[in-house]
Amino acid sequence: MVRNPAGFWKRLAAYLLDGLIVGVPIALIGYVITNSWENNWFTSAANIVYSIVVPAVWSGYTVGKKLLGVRIAKVNGGKVGIGTMFLRSVVGGLVYVATFGVALVISAIMVAAREDKRSIHDFIAGTYVTTEKPA
Template identity: 25%
Template sequence: MDAWDGEEVPARGIAGFWRRLGAFVIDVIVLGIVGMILGALLFDTFARMGIYARLIGFAIALAYFGVLNSRIGSGQTLGKRWLGVRVVDAQGQLLSLPRALLRYTVLSIPFFANGLPVDPGMAMGSVLGYLLALIVFGGMFVTVYLYVFNRRTRQSLHDLVVGSYVERFDSPARPVPFPTMWRGHLAVAGLLAVAALGVPIAANHLAQTESFADLMPLYRTLSSQPHVMTAQVARGWASMNGRTTRSLQSSLQLDAPLIGDAAMARRIAQRMAEADSQIAQENAVVVRLVFGYDMGIASGWKAHVYSYKPEELR
């Protein structure tokens, strides 16, 4: 009979929360250093790739975690090796390479997929929107929940999918099987996945508001400009000494090192002023040109900000 997760249950050297977290932080730092070195050497190449640079980062991380967490690497990444833990299956055997690769894929897909440049109109209230919400938000919610609250086996979503455990490797092996997870966690995980489906519903409700609807045509206009890979547009305000300053702001990721092109920034600002029905209420039009990369494991950016008064753009 299953006991509540907080009760004492015989364990077979299950790695604790802080050991696993510490090992993961070390591994993230190692991968970050690798990504930063590659980014410094190939900055322009990765920057021109846009979102596809994440595929490079994913491939590097997949090779690192997949190979080292398998029997090839004795079930230990550098972080796990330094903190005395390793990945094994229910029988205490090291994982095969395909199994270890699948384990990391399940863990990483929600995080690498988060922030993909998807048109808001396509992502809200559509099948694609619900699928992304389930993968990104559902995957992250369930992974974090199990990692924190599944104290009996410390298995998170990626461990459950492949049947793996993370055990302490610096303590004597115990001749007892691994404990089983409290089944109530599966019910909570299911509720979290369902809750994630509420994200596109909330986003669709937001899209119906007047302020958001006014910005959508401008977003699409900016997204279609030459050299623009992704666009963000928002209204901002600042208050100082009792005076409030309103601004229409955009941030554009470019596929070329044109952040110093003042003429391009001015053309963008003019497009913004022409397309905004509320431009008369704004005190400034701000354009941020960005050139850089995001590999998931590391990122680097160069940016230049331009600000204009609406009357200067006529």
């Protein structure tokens, strides 16, 4: 059951905060380790691990989401885990890449227009983003 869904702007702001607060330092560390900005395996791996592990162990929060008071939750009321976050981040990301970004644009429209504010990657993983605190 979807309760208190977070809208497009809060979700986008949380994503941008994650990029600044977590993504930039990861990219800098990746550059130091690999001596390359392009095809940087460390940065890619660290970002994937962050997007899967942090919400799974921190009640659906990432750093950006925590700062804005939103979190990822399962539609069925369960806790998000590694498998759920893998589906949401990796499988959802593959859908966006496979459609050359068309599905990403559709997802943004879905979050803006749908009452439950769920995107394609939310449907894949059975999740939504909410302003409700964990139980």
